[in-house]
Amino acid sequence: MHVLRGGTVVDVDGVREADVAVADDGIVAVGDVGRGDTETDVSGQFVAPGLIDAHVHLMMDGRPDVATAQTMSDYEHAYVVASNLRSAVEAGVTTVRDLGANGDIALDAGRAVAAGRLDGPRVLACGRNVVMTGGHGHWFGREADGPDEVRKAAREQLKRGADVVKCMATGGVLTEGAQVGGPELTYDELSALVDAAGAKGVPTAAHAHGKEGLLNAVDAGITSIEHGTFMDREAANAMAAEGTYWVPTAAALKNIVENPDSGIPRSAMEKAQEAAEAFESSFEHAEAAGVDVAMGTDAGTPFNYFDNIADELAYMVEYGLSPEAALEAATVTAADLCGLDDVGRVAEDHRADLVVLDANPAEDADAWQEPSAVFAAGERVV
Structure with a gap:
């Protein structure tokens, strides 16, 4: 299990401080997540859907x-x-x-x-x-x-x-x-x-x-x-x-x-x-x-x-x-x-399609430029 630790999650369900745990190609937990096999520190950053x-x-x-x-x-x-x-x-x-x-x-x-x-x-x-x-x-x-x-x-x-x-x-x-x-x-x-x-x-x-x-x-x-x-x-x-x-x-x-x-x-x-x-x-x-x-x-x-x-x-x-x-x-x-019900949110039972951004995309449409990390179906590609 890989954990994105210390970030702020942003999607249509709102903005909240939460860790995000990824296993295989899916999101398995959002919130107070225990220790992961590997971790990425995203403190001060925003985790959003791809x-x-x-x-x-x-x-x-x-x-x-x-x-x-x-x-x-x-x-x-x-x-x-x-x-x-x-x-x-x-x-x-x-x-x-x-x-x-x-x-x-x-x-x-x-x-x-x-x-x-x-x-x-x-x-x-x-x-x-x-x-x-x-x-x-x-x-x-x-x-x-x-x-x-x-x-x-x-x-x-x-x-x-x-x-x-x-x-x-x-x-x-x-x-x-x-x-x-x-x-x-x-x-x-x-x-x-x-x-x-x-x-x-x-x-x-x-x-x-x-x-x-x-x-x-x-x-x-x-x-x-x-x-x-x-x-x-x-x-x-x-x-x-x-x-x-x-x-x-x-x-x-x-x-x-x-x-x-x-x-x-x-x-x-x-x-x-x-x-x-x-x-x-x-x-x-x-x-x-x-x-x-x-x-x-x-x-x-x-x-x-x-x-x-x-x-x-x-x-x-x-x-x-x-x-x-x-x-x-x-x-x-x-x-x-x-017709997809497993993407578009940072939520459990969704695909781990995630971007890590330096600014809040719910407030700044330019925040999507140059993501610091991208995960596609759980695999880090950036």
């Missing part, structure tokens, strides 16, 4: 023009995945949800981490995005048209072991010719996807910027809206009423608009700038309606690097969330979205 990023792309490397990655071989993508996994866990991220990759590469990465062949966070993955023919992200998605094709495409991902089924309800910023707010998959197609995933008890996620596509996804029963850039009051109220989660991915737009003249395609830059203007009000509408917010970054998109995932908490605070709310979004709410 971060959960509910929206990443492990095969992407932050290059300014993501479309150029089409020329990379599967072997090159695998090296990128391994590097990103290591960067994420060293940054204190202990669970990621990959929402779109070539073939089975992200699913394979999850199995490799679970088997101990790769260092990294726990990986949940969707396999390939389900997209309309020529739709957003089509070059690494599973193109499908009509409810029957979409249902089959979803079932293909489930057969491969998908933890979530992801689709494109609207166009996007980084696909040439796609309209950011324009609907792509129809309501009937989205309903077929939800029905296929629901038969296996698997959640769904929809990339959705514009209101019409967003509402189509909510009405169809999609579990989470990714981005939600043009969310208005009506859309936020609909999401709250249906219990639809929102994954804002503030880092995605921010890292594009703050890097002009850097090689990002002009069309993508123009679309991102338009979207960024609308994005701020989305937070206002979501907060007013009581929408559940889960942290996600879209890591891998331009200048959006895995070792900077913790920046997302500070961005959410910039948009109006409190540091406590950002902590909640990045731990228990993201865990709930991912």
Whole structure:
């Protein structure tokens, strides 16, 4: 048994002085803990749950023009995945949800981490995005048209072991010719996807910027809206009423608009700038309606690097969330979205996914930067 001794535990259940005992991959005691086989003195520091990023792309490397990655071989993508996994866990991220990759590469990465062949966070993955023919992200998605094709495409991902089924309800910023707010998959197609995933008890996620596509996804029963850039009051109220989660991915737009003249395609830059203007009000509408917010970054998109995932908490605070709310979004709410009941808290019978910080993250969103220690499933990686 290893004991983190003398620290202050911080999670959604509050702030309290407590030791934390870890055995194998789990937390076995929190409070007044006896002598451990080994101990780490964390006096004056804060012990918090590892971060959960509910929206990443492990095969992407932050290059300014993501479309150029089409020329990379599967072997090159695998090296990128391994590097990103290591960067994420060293940054204190202990669970990621990959929402779109070539073939089975992200699913394979999850199995490799679970088997101990790769260092990294726990990986949940969707396999390939389900997209309309020529739709957003089509070059690494599973193109499908009509409810029957979409249902089959979803079932293909489930057969491969998908933890979530992801689709494109609207166009996007980084696909040439796609309209950011324009609907792509129809309501009937989205309903077929939800029905296929629901038969296996698997959640769904929809990339959705514009209101019409967003509402189509909510009405169809999609579990989470990714981005939600043009969310208005009506859309936020609909999401709250249906219990639809929102994954804002503030880092995605921010890292594009703050890097002009850097090689990002002009069309993508123009679309991102338009979207960024609308994005701020989305937070206002979501907060007013009581929408559940889960942290996600879209890591891998331009200048959006895995070792900077913790920046997302500070961005959410910039948009109006409190540091406590950002902590909640990045731990228990993201865990709930991912269907995980053993992470997100520093509590007995939870996985020992822990970070040791020099400042209180419930008061300072920048506290997550440069953790002094990271434990992933009980193994110290930093």
